[in-house]
Amino acid sequence: MGYFDTIYADPLLPSRAKAVYMYLHDRADKTRSCWPGINTIAADLHLSRTTVKRALADLVKRGYLKKEERFRPNGSHTSNLYILQ
Numbered sequence: 001m002g003y004f005d006t007i008y009a010d011p012l013l014p015s016r017a018k019a020v021y022m023y024l025h026d027r028a029d030k031t032r033s034c035w036p037g038i039n040t041i042a043a044d045l046h047l048s049r050t051t052v053k054r055a056l057a058d059l060v061k062r063g064y065l066k067k068e069e070r071f072r073p074n075g076s077h078t079s080n081l082y083i084l085q
Contacts, residue, residue, distance in 0.1 A: 006064075007021055007022075007064070010062065012062065013058060013059075013062055013064075014054075014055070014058055016047065016051050016052075016054065016055040016058070017054075017055040017056075017058035017059050017062075017064075019045055019047075019055070020041060020045065020047075020052060020055035020056060020059065021055075021059055021064055021065070021084075023036075023041060023044065023045055024036070024041075024065070024082050024084060025084060028082075028084055031083075032083055032084040032085075033081060033082065033083050033084075034081075034082050035070070035079045035080065035081050035082065036079070036082075037079045038052050038053060038056075056082075063085055064084070064085055065082055065083070065084060065085060066082070066083040066085055067080050067081070067082055067083075068080065068081040068082075068083070069081075
């Protein structure tokens, strides 16, 4: 429960970001990485896509999350890779 202390104690982190962080934490592998799509996160948490995008931006800005864009061989965008910090 170590991350709970940090996440909950941060008064500058909105509740939407806390919910998304917990969602990503529950889906992360041993390397603390996961790659759910924004639509999946939004549907599972009953949030809008815009709210999820804002939450992810909050997490990146506060240093809780690293986001890496991933691309297919043809150059089109695929899901992002999220790495919990």
